[in-house]
Amino acid sequence: MSSQVLIEAPGTHRVEEHTPRDPGPGEALVAVHAVGICGSDREVFQGNRPEGYVRYPLTPGHEWSGTVRSVGTGAPESLVGRKVVGEGFRNCQVCDRCHAGETTLCTAGYEETGFTRPGAMAATLTLPARLLHPLPDDADLTAAALLEPAACIAAAALKAHALPGERVAVVGTGTLGMFAVQFLKAVSPAELLVVGTRNDREALSRRFGASDFRLRDAEGPALPDDFDVVIETAGSASAARTAASLLRRGGRLVLTGIPAPGADGLDPTDLVVRQLEVHTVFGAPPKAWAHTVRMFGAGLLDPLPLVTHELPLTEFPHAIELVGAGDPKVGKVLLRP
Numbered sequence: 453m454s455s456q457v458l459i460e461a462p463g464t465h466r467v468e469e470h471t472p473r474d475p476g477p478g479e480a481l482v483a484v485h486a487v488g489i490c491g492s493d494r495e496v497f498q499g500n501r502p503e504g505y506v507r508y509p510l511t512p513g514h515e516w517s518g519t520v521r522s523v524g525t526g527a528p529e530s531l532v533g534r535k536v537v538g539e540g541f542r543n544c545q546v547c548d549r550c551h552a553g554e555t556t557l558c559t560a561g562y563e564e565t566g567f568t569r570p571g572a573m574a575a576t577l578t579l580p581a582r583l584l585h586p587l588p589d590d591a592d593l594t595a596a597a598l599l600e601p602a603a604c605i606a607a608a609a610l611k612a613h614a615l616p617g618e619r620v621a622v623v624g625t626g627t628l629g630m631f632a633v634q635f636l637k638a639v640s641p642a643e644l645l646v647v648g649t650r651n652d653r654e655a656l657s658r659r660f661g662a663s664d665f666r667l668r669d670a671e672g673p674a675l676p677d678d679f680d681v682v683i684e685t686a687g688s689a690s691a692a693r694t695a696a697s698l699l700r701r702g703g704r705l706v707l708t709g710i711p712a713p714g715a716d717g718l719d720p721t722d723l724v725v726r727q728l729e730v731h732t733v734f735g736a737p738p739k740a741w742a743h744t745v746r747m748f749g750a751g752l753l754d755p756l757p758l759v760t761h762e763l764p765l766t767e768f769p770h771a772i773e774l775v776g777a778g779d780p781k782v783g784k785v786l787l788r789p
Contacts, residue, residue: 454789456574457768460509462499467766472576475524480531480581482538486597486762486786487572488515489775490627491687496567497772506567513573513787514540514566517596520584527581535591537599537745539583540565541735556607556735564735573765575789585745594762596748597786598755602631603736603744605685608706609635610740611731614681621645621679623668623695624686625653627758627784628708630660632683637661638752647675647694648686652780656757668694679703689715696728704729761785 456470475481493512495501516538520531543550544560565571565579587596605628614620620641622632625648636644637660645664646657654665666675668691675694680703684695687709696705696718705728711717723730736744747753760783763771771785 454575455765456511456789457513457765457787458509458511459497462508463497465497465768467768470574470576472521473578475522475527475578475581477524478526478580478582479524479578480520480527480536480584481522482518482536482577482579482584483521484513484516484518484572484575484577484789485593486517486788487513488597488600489771489785489787490515490601491775493566494772494776501567505562505564510567511570511574512566513571513577514564515597515600516572516577517587517593517599518572518577519593521576523581531581531584531586535587535589535593535596536584537587537596537741538565538577538579538585539603539736539738539741540567540600541737542569542580542583553737553739555737573768573787573789585741587745588749591749592756594759594786595755598627598758598784599744599748599753600736601627602748602753602755603741604628604708604733605631605635605683606744606747607736607740608632608683608708608731608733610743611733612636612681612683612704612706614639614641616640617642618680619643619645619678620681621647621683621695621698622662623647623682623684623691623698624709625650625657626685628685630656630758631753631755632685633657633660633662634753635747636681636683638747643679645676645679645698647698650780659757660754682706684709687711689717692718696722699726699728701726702728704731706731706733708733710734755784758784759786763787765789
């Protein structure tokens with residue numbers, strides 16, 4: 453029997469029988485290979501996702517990979533049998549932001565797979581075929597299940613516009629931070645610094661291309677303040693301030709983390725006086741997804757070392773506990789339908 457996870461309300465879930473939904477016009481039916489869990493899935497389960505950004509009852513799962521099983525009328529038949537990943541934001545395609553390619557800013561309102569629409573913690577997922585990105589035939593679908601968080605960092609890397617020979621840095625050493633290291637390494641920086649809070653992430657940071665690793669709160673020499681580009685991935689106000697402090701005058705900062713509401717932020721006087729260029733990222737538009745899939749196909753992204761656990765859907769509660777336990781031995785947790 454195929455199954456799916458259903459969160460009926462905050463803190464209440466069940467694993468139930470799954471019935472695939474036949475694709476309608478322009479849609480595709482995907483057999484899910486693997487689905488990742490991140491902090492936002494934990495928010496959905498616990499009930500502390502911001503209002504308007506979740507709709508119960510819900511099958512979660514926005515980080516996934518799979519194989520197209522069938523398509524509806526109007527969708528390309530060539531997709532059938534292809535390995536794919538897919539965008540989560542269900543943009544309207546007709547507002548001014550969508551026409552500008554900024555689909556994560558769609559003015560029709562927020563809709564996203566796994567949050568307000570059925571997600572991939574199920575045997576199959578039916579979604580608009582226009583959201584799919586085909587992968588190379590020899591792609592590792594387990595690794596590809598991590599391409600959604602990679603696409604979010606691709607959006608940050610594109611906004612940072614790091615150039616060869618520039619000095620770049622990443623603040624944060626989680627999944628997003630490790631992808632940021634890989635994207636920045638691909639542009640051939642003169643120096644690539646990673647700043648984190650855990651010594652055990654140094655080896656992985658260097659494996660992905662870091663030339664230096666520093667602890668954020670360690671005693672000793674002060675952190676440098678002359679980098680061209682910094683990408684912040686840690687999701688705390690203090691990490692954002694550290695990221696800004698690493699920059700030279702006129703440097704470029706991209707924030708991807710979402711601190712708790714009401715957090716003390718960056719000093720606007722400092723931003724103005726030092727003329728820092730600040731960008732933010734929430735989700736990934738099509739351009740970032742396409743960039744990610746190209747990087748993955750070219751062998752420039754290596755997601756597999758980030759995966760530490762693969763579990764069946766029936767262990768959804770255990771997977772949620774692992775993600776929130778703070779255990780340094782827990783990296784990316786995948787569920788396998």
